[in-house]
Amino acid sequence: MGKKPPLPPWLEHAALVKKKMKYRGFKMADRVQICQVCDEYAEETWSLKGGQGMGGRDICACMNCGRARSWKGQGAGRVVEEPFDLMGFLGIAAPARG
Numbered sequence: 742m743g744k745k746p747p748l749p750p751w752l753e754h755a756a757l758v759k760k761k762m763k764y765r766g767f768k769m770a771d772r773v774q775i776c777q778v779c780d781e782y783a784e785e786t787w788s789l790k791g792g793q794g795m796g797g798r799d800i801c802a803c804m805n806c807g808r809a810r811s812w813k814g815q816g817a818g819r820v821v822e823e824p825f826d827l828m829g830f831l832g833i834a835a836p837a838r839g
């Protein structure tokens with residue numbers, strides 16, 4: 742029996758992550774884009790529209806290699822967070838390893 746390389750925790754819980762993202766009001770973009778890390782068309786983009794006086798948030802997450810990035814705010818004040826702790830953001834406890 743071969744040992745699979747460990748997946749990023751949020752990929753192991755992809756269905757739960759998507760459910761939580763929708764619950765938070767994120768909308769998934771229609772298009773999947775190419776991931777700059779693994780070169781697969783697997784990077785999904787989620788957007789949250791900001792309310793009045795609040796910046797929105799965009800999250801890019803690769804369903805293949807698990808790369809996750811997030812942008813907060815709008816315009817010049819936009820700050821990228823990479824790597825982005827998607828599990829922590831959504832309040833999903835990472836599974837214990839070992």
Ligand SMILES: [Zn+2]
Pocket residue numbers: 776777778779780781783803804805806807808
């Ligand atoms: Zn990737």
